[in-house]
Structures are given as structure tokens and as C-alpha cells.
Amino acid sequence: MYIYNVTINIDETVHKEWLTWMETHIPNVLNTGKFSSAKFTEVLVEEDMGGKTYSVQYTANSKKDLDRYYKEDADKLQAESLKKFGDKMLAFRTELKLIKEFYPTNVSN
Template structure:
């Protein structure tokens, strides 16, 4: 099992609209690709020097091949959507993690 983690800092001026869009449109669209089994959204509880709010969305995926297929088939369009809706209002970075054990 893998986790595809997207951490985003969103500018305060776009925060409310972005959060609503993420919860109602974007995360459901990512899940609708059929490549992920679940998603969890968390607020990162730190004060950012640059301001804004930071969130982490963790998508569960069964294997690396499925994640690679998401990158090839779906990610470009989904990333373009957020860039068009919230230009210059966010910074994101992505991390892949392999689950070693669950307790």
C-alpha cells in the first residue's frame, strides 16, 4: 500500500474558496479516477513564515504502478484545474510513501 501525499500552502485570500473546492470538487474528482481507495485531508498545525494555511491530503493507492498510471492519465488535467482557479495563490509539493506497517 502506498500513500500519495500532497501538501499545499494556500494564501489567506483564497483559503475559503480553495478549501470548499478541494472538499467538494477536487478530492472527489481524484477519487473518481478509480485509482485511489480513500483520501484524508488534514490541516498542518504550524505557523507559516509566508502566511496562509497549510493542508495535507493523503490518497491511499494499492501499488506503485497504479500511482504511475494516475500521473500519466489524470494528474496533468487535475493540476491544471487548480492552477487556473487559484493562480499564484498556492504552493504544493508531493510525496510518495510506502506503508511499512499499521498498528
């Protein structure tokens, strides 16, 4: 499993508009068929640059799906966000490969 993580810092002046827009943008990314789910989270740290920071983690079943997203969809979807919010947002992307998931075990005291 692969995680395509997008971390975004959004300026306070467009924050509410951006949150509303993300309610459409995230489903649009999922509707490419390359991802099985997405988690939208707020990063709980105050940035020196101001604004609010969020992370969206899209789950892909394979590296092939992720590569197809880059080839077929990423440029168009990223351009939409730049056109709408321009220099009011800063984004960086990270790829993660899941090695193993751990879960708590029932431990008696």
C-alpha cells in the same frame, strides 16, 4: 499500500473559496479509480510565508495504480488547481510506501 501526499499552502485571500473547491477536487481525484481513500488534514504549524497549510493523503493499493494516475490524470487535475488559484497556492507532492502498520495492544496495569 502507497500514499500520495499533497501538501498545500493556500493564501488567506482565497482560503474559503479553496476549501469549498477541495470538496469537489478530492472526489474528482478519487473518481479516477486509482485511489481507495483520501484524508484531508490541516497542518498545525504557522508558516513564515503566511497562509494556511493542508495535506491530502490519497491511498493507492499499488505502485502501478499510482503510476497510472501520474500518466493518465495528474497533469489535468493539477492544471485545474493552477488555473483557479495560480500563485495563491504552493503545493508539493510526496510518495510514501507503507511498510507496516502498528496498533496499540491491550495492556493491563
